[in-house]
Amino acid sequence: MKKIFSLLALLTMIIGLVGCSMDEGTSTKTDTKAKEDDSLKVGLSMNTLNNPFFVAVKEGAEAQAKEENIDLVVTDAQNDPGKQLADVENLLQQNIDVLIIDPADSDAIAQAVKKANDAKIPVFTIDRQSNGGEVITHIGFDALKSGNIAGNFLKDALGGKGKIVEIQGILGTNVGQLRSKGFNEIMEANPGFEVVARQAANFDRGEAMKVMEDILQAQPKIDGVYAANDEMALGALAAIEAAGRLDEITLIGCDAVDPALEAIRSKKLEATIAEPPVFLGKEAILTAVKISKKESVEKEVILDSTLVTPENIDQVKTK
Template sequence: MKKLFSLLVILTVMVGLFGCSMDEGASTSTGTKKDDGELKVGLSMNTLNNPFFVAVKEGAEAQAKEKEVNLVVTDAQNDPGKQLADVENLLQQNIDILIIDPADSDAIAQGVKKANDAKIPVFTIDRQSNGGEVITHIGFDALKSGNIAGNFLKDALSGKGKIVEIQGIIGTNVGQQRSEGFNQIMDETEGFEVVARQSANFDRGEAMKVMEDILQSQPEIDGVYAANDEMALGALAAIEAAGRLDEIVLIGCDAVDPALDAIRNGKMEATIAEPPFFLGKEAIDTALKISKDESVEKEVILDSTLVTPENIEQVKTK
């Protein structure tokens, strides 16, 4: 009996030592790739209720499938509080790298810092974070985009006219800088008068209501700049319903498919191609570089292109 008891004790100690050895090996593992070679990437999207961001996700998913990356996507529904909870949830899922498209540039800083504390490499796409340490930011030049829109209206209207600006989410760097770039051109063009400037938070329905109100208060409008295509399409619905389609030049931004169709149909004059599908693909490629300890630029700026009826079939968006 004593021999049996001694044998049980020895076996218990051996199992305990083996378990400790396994735990120690797991805790000292280094690098960003899992031992099985699969890279697990978390992608925190600010919203998926917008064709632009849906296309970002689709680009990321397509590239992840091709490169055999395990991609986990969350949707913050434009709620900074929910996005912070999404980030916390992703960090608990044993991801290797975190990609964030912020709902709010200030609010997401806390989420970036949580990733920093967890030693998870993190970077942003499209919109930047106003805090925390990110490895890189991938996006478009929002100032340049605003300049392109302003210059288009300047050329289309020969530098004279009453202008409406429908702004995006001012709590994001993209919303701020697209407006700033646009107003640089407005301020330097003596013949332009901005008769209305209002945010519609990058939302189509909100933009339609904003434009309806502006149309009622402004009997003369020559040009409209909406800081994204969703808002441009909302504004277009209001303009068309008011029977003023022929008197207003409209430009948006992002080159989403419904806006391109509106240009082909002669209802919208222009947009600015900032292809979201390519942004999603670039995000996955960057995550792979980081996982292999390859160097990446602190900021990667993708190209922006004016899209009009003259070049619409040549502009590649996917």
């Protein structure tokens, strides 16, 4: 009987060892398969998705990500720097390979960039820059040039003289600052211009409409308006049209989003500046792929800006 029990115990042990060995083999095979199926995972922290420009950036990124078979995770900071920091922290916990940030605020985003640096996750910015931390590259448009284009358009349209209104963007961003600087370089170079009002509306259509309503009440004579993005231009347009002063004011925006192009075609908006957001989103994903492959990228990539008027609206590529 002792021998029988000993044999049974030995047999049980052998079966257990074989089972363990089979389990380990299955686990290894599953892990290997999972690794082989892994695709590039990219985090995209957007400053807001309550703006057609940034919605189009996201759509361009999503289209390119689908083409490249990339797992793209997009967050919306709702123009709140604190929420964007939390968004980035969340993305860093999701095992992403590359992080793309479109900052809500150029100063505040530095903390989020540094967190990515500490986590050893490659990070770069689009549209707006970070004033801190280490980014591999920045992709955007030349905001100073865009401001110059707007100023020169009004110079040509108004013969270098007139009373001008500037509606500024978010001045906590390099884009808001540089578009204003570029525009005012042209204003200051032409003494026939008088900037009678200059006020920020934070790239928001509703804010711009209210700002323009107040300015229209205070200024009986306005010849030209520069709004630093199309959303604000459309808000200003609504106020100008409601006041019955559409024919006396020349208005230019920036971004070339679809509603602005429609306004140009209907002869309500005189011009905008094409900074195609879809291209920006696509370029961001292509750059993420290069970074994941350890390929070299430029420290800064500047995309083209083009003046859009009724004369060339059908020739300028915006998508």
